[in-house]
Amino acid sequence: MKNLNVGVIGLGVGEQHIIGFLKSKHIRSISIFDNNKNKVKEIQKKYPIKKIYLRDSDMIHDNEIDIISIASYDNFHFEQVVMSLENNKHVFCEKPICQNLKELNKISNLLKKKKNLVMTTNTVLRCSPRFKKLKNEFENNTFGKVFFMEFDYNYGRLNKITNGWRGKIKNYSVVLGGGVHMLDLLLWLKNSYPKKIKSFQNNICTKGFYNPIQDFVVSLLQFDDGSVAKVSSNFGCIYPHFHRVMIYGKKKTFEQSFQTNNYLSFNSDNNILKETAKEKYPGIYKYDLIDNFISAILTNKKLIISQKQMLNVMQLCLGINKSLKPKNKK
Numbered sequence: 001m002k003n004l005n006v007g008v009i010g011l012g013v014g015e016q017h018i019i020g021f022l023k024s025k026h027i028r029s030i031s032i033f034d035n036n037k038n039k040v041k042e043i044q045k046k047y048p049i050k051k052i053y054l055r056d057s058d059m060i061h062d063n064e065i066d067i068i069s070i071a072s073y074d075n076f077h078f079e080q081v082v083m084s085l086e087n088n089k090h091v092f093c094e095k096p097i098c099q100n101l102k103e104l105n106k107i108s109n110l111l112k113k114k115k116n117l118v119m120t121t122n123t124v125l126r127c128s129p130r131f132k133k134l135k136n137e138f139e140n141n142t143f144g145k146v147f148f149m150e151f152d153y154n155y156g157r158l159n160k161i162t163n164g165w166r167g168k169i170k171n172y173s174v175v176l177g178g179g180v181h182m183l184d185l186l187l188w189l190k191n192s193y194p195k196k197i198k199s200f201q202n203n204i205c206t207k208g209f210y211n212p213i214q215d216f217v218v219s220l221l222q223f224d225d226g227s228v229a230k231v232s233s234n235f236g237c238i239y240p241h242f243h244r245v246m247i248y249g250k251k252k253t254f255e256q257s258f259q260t261n262n263y264l265s266f267n268s269d270n271n272i273l274k275e276t277a278k279e280k281y282p283g284i285y286k287y288d289l290i291d292n293f294i295s296a297i298l299t300n301k302k303l304i305i306s307q308k309q310m311l312n313v314m315q316l317c318l319g320i321n322k323s324l325k326p327k328n329k330k
């Protein structure tokens, strides 16, 4: 049954949202809004678009619209999310859903009040076959006791910061802008929240850029079971855009770097056995979470990225940013 009308805001990665919604038999119509009129024309030519709005608030206040799908710049997400929830829309929002703790609390409180609304975010790496296998392995204790993990968000596209909208955002956070994906993977795999955070940052790669951005952030996180994770948001690296992961367990090691994707273990003679990871990486489309989001609205299906997980990972990103500030400063 086609019964949901969607409004998509922002037509960069938002185009992928449109593709995802068009694949569903439950979507009756898709309408759009983008500040860039050329972008609107381009998208209108490619897809069956019902309506073009001139302002986000016109779309969000329209009683015909059931879902708002947000893919605007990071600094607009909070306002658009709040307006959408207040107007009883379900929300699919790009990461990060907001930029500070006050905003996060406001979203969290609204979601508590609006229990009938579904909201999720696009930390889509969870759909990667390679990472799904890792999740299974964590659940089946394949690694034995895991004592150390490394998650590096290697951005490898510094020009997108210095030449694009990201570099214009005041206090742009590489943790919220990129590290969020790795932190989501970490919390999902560990199924717990770290008790201690220590972080460092620098701006060696963008020094002299008119908008001071700390382009490298690294944190050490310790969990209740004693295990430690190192998570970095490395925007200035000379490296392909890549999600570098190391898992060290007592029984097995997993290494995913640009040139190696291996599981390592010892044989009975204590020689290293190497087994290549076969599952695809990344092996995802940016719209992979949308079908699940629609099912959560229509049939109460469990969200892949639950609201609690979405809020927890945001809290951790903001906790890392807080840990970077000199003591006594909020």
Ligand SMILES: NC(=O)c1ccc[n+]([C@@H]2O[C@H](COP(=O)([O-])OP(=O)(O)OC[C@H]3O[C@@H](n4cnc5c(N)ncnc54)[C@H](O)[C@@H]3O)[C@@H](O)[C@H]2O)c1
Binding pocket: 009, 010, 011, 012, 013, 014, 033, 034, 035, 036, 039, 056, 071, 072, 073, 074, 076, 094, 095, 096, 122, 123, 124, 165, 177, 286
């Ligand atoms: N989940 C992912 O893997 C993933 C990947 C890329 C980008 N993103 C996120 O998606 C968002 C958009 O990034 P992008 O790469 O598509 O950028 P982009 O520059 O390619 O496209 C953004 C589009 O949104 C429009 N826009 C921006 N603010 C707007 C507003 N307030 N109202 C209406 N239109 C607006 C711009 O005109 C532009 O056409 C960001 O929040 C980014 O973090 C997520």
